[in-house]
Amino acid sequence: MKQQFKRFLTAILLATLMLTGCASETSTKSEPKTNEVAKEKKTENKNKEENKKTQTAQQKTPNKETPAPVTTTPTTSFSLASIPAYSGKPYVAVNDNKPFFPNNLSNKPFESYSNLDQLGRCGVATACITKALMPTTKRGSIATVKPSGWQTVRYEVVGKGSSGYLYNRCHLIGYQLTGENANVKNLITGTRYLNIEGMLPFENMVTDYIKETNQPVYYRVTPIFDGNNLVASGVLMEAKSLADNGASILFNVFCYNVQPGVNINYVNGTSSVANTSNASSKQQAQTTKQAKSTPQPKQNTPVTASYIGNKNTRKFHRGDCRMVARMSQSNKVTFNNRDSAVSQGYNPCKICNP
Structure with missing residues (x-):
C-alpha cells in the first residue's frame, strides 16, 4: 500500500510539473506577440501624426509645380475726362500721339471686331492692315444697318454731302482699309463732321502708305461712350507702321463726334439746331482755325518745282x-x-x- 501511495504522489507531482511547464512556455511565447502588436500600434499612430503634419504644411505652402494663375492688368488706359472740350478742331492728339499698343506687335494680316454690348453698341476694332486685306471692289450698300442711337435728320447747317443728313454710318475701320461693308460690329452712329473731317484724313494716310510701300500698319479704333449713352462721344484712333517702327505712320488721336451748328443728345441720338448766332460764330471761328492749321504752299517755292x-x-x-x-x-x-x-x-x- 505504501508503495502504491508513493507512486500516486509521484504521478501527481509529474503532472503538476508538466502543467506548470506548459503554462510557462505559453506565457513565454505570447509575450513577443503582445509586444509586437503594441509596437505596430505605436508606429501606426506615429505615422498618422506625421501625415497630419505633412498635410498641414502642404496646405500652408502652395505646390511649386502648379503655381496659382497670374492675372494681368492693362498698363495703359484712356479716360474721356482727359480730353478737352471740342473747340473747333476735329481731333486732338492723345498720349503725345503715341499709340497704347503693347510691344512685339504681330505683322501678320488680321482684323478683329468686338461683339455688341447689351445696349447694342460697338466695341474695339483692331487690325494689322496689309494690301491683302484691302478691297478690290466698290463698297456696297450699308443702309440696312442702324447703329445704336441712329436718329438721323437733315439740317441745312450740316452742309454739303449726304444731302445735309446729320449722321453717317461710320466705319470704325474704314472700308478702304479692310473691305468690311455692312458689318454691324464695325459701324457706329457718327456725324458727317466726324466721318469726313476727323477720321477720313487718317484713313487716307494709312491707305496711301500701304499702297506705296506694301508694308503693314497696326491699326485700332475704339468708340468712346460716356456711361450708357447710345451715341459715342468720339473715337480713339491709333496706328503704327511696323516695318520702320512708326517712322512713317504713328498717331494716337481722339476724333470728336460733333457737328458744328447742331446740338446732339448723346443719350439717345436726338438732336436740334443750335442757336443761330452762336452757331454762326462757332462756324466762323472753326473756319478761321482750320485755315490757319491747313498747310499752305511756301511763297518762295518756284512755279517749276517738281x-x-x-x-x-x-x-x-x-x-x-x-x-x-x-x-x-x-x-x-x-x-x-x-x-x-x-x-x-x-x-x-x-x-x-x-
Whole structure:
C-alpha cells in the first residue's frame, strides 16, 4: 500500500510539473506577440501624426509645380475726362500721339471686331492692315444697318454731302482699309463732321502708305461712350507702321463726334439746331482755325518745282516726301508743277500736303 501511495504522489507531482511547464512556455511565447502588436500600434499612430503634419504644411505652402494663375492688368488706359472740350478742331492728339499698343506687335494680316454690348453698341476694332486685306471692289450698300442711337435728320447747317443728313454710318475701320461693308460690329452712329473731317484724313494716310510701300500698319479704333449713352462721344484712333517702327505712320488721336451748328443728345441720338448766332460764330471761328492749321504752299517755292507722282496710287508728292523714297522707280512720274499733276487726275499726298 505504501508503495502504491508513493507512486500516486509521484504521478501527481509529474503532472503538476508538466502543467506548470506548459503554462510557462505559453506565457513565454505570447509575450513577443503582445509586444509586437503594441509596437505596430505605436508606429501606426506615429505615422498618422506625421501625415497630419505633412498635410498641414502642404496646405500652408502652395505646390511649386502648379503655381496659382497670374492675372494681368492693362498698363495703359484712356479716360474721356482727359480730353478737352471740342473747340473747333476735329481731333486732338492723345498720349503725345503715341499709340497704347503693347510691344512685339504681330505683322501678320488680321482684323478683329468686338461683339455688341447689351445696349447694342460697338466695341474695339483692331487690325494689322496689309494690301491683302484691302478691297478690290466698290463698297456696297450699308443702309440696312442702324447703329445704336441712329436718329438721323437733315439740317441745312450740316452742309454739303449726304444731302445735309446729320449722321453717317461710320466705319470704325474704314472700308478702304479692310473691305468690311455692312458689318454691324464695325459701324457706329457718327456725324458727317466726324466721318469726313476727323477720321477720313487718317484713313487716307494709312491707305496711301500701304499702297506705296506694301508694308503693314497696326491699326485700332475704339468708340468712346460716356456711361450708357447710345451715341459715342468720339473715337480713339491709333496706328503704327511696323516695318520702320512708326517712322512713317504713328498717331494716337481722339476724333470728336460733333457737328458744328447742331446740338446732339448723346443719350439717345436726338438732336436740334443750335442757336443761330452762336452757331454762326462757332462756324466762323472753326473756319478761321482750320485755315490757319491747313498747310499752305511756301511763297518762295518756284512755279517749276517738281512733284513726284505714283502711277499705282494716283497720288503726287513733294520731292522731299518720305513716301517718294519708298516708291518703286517704275511707278514714278514727274510733274513740273502742282496744276499739271492735278489736271492729269493725281491727288495730293496726305502726308506732305504738296
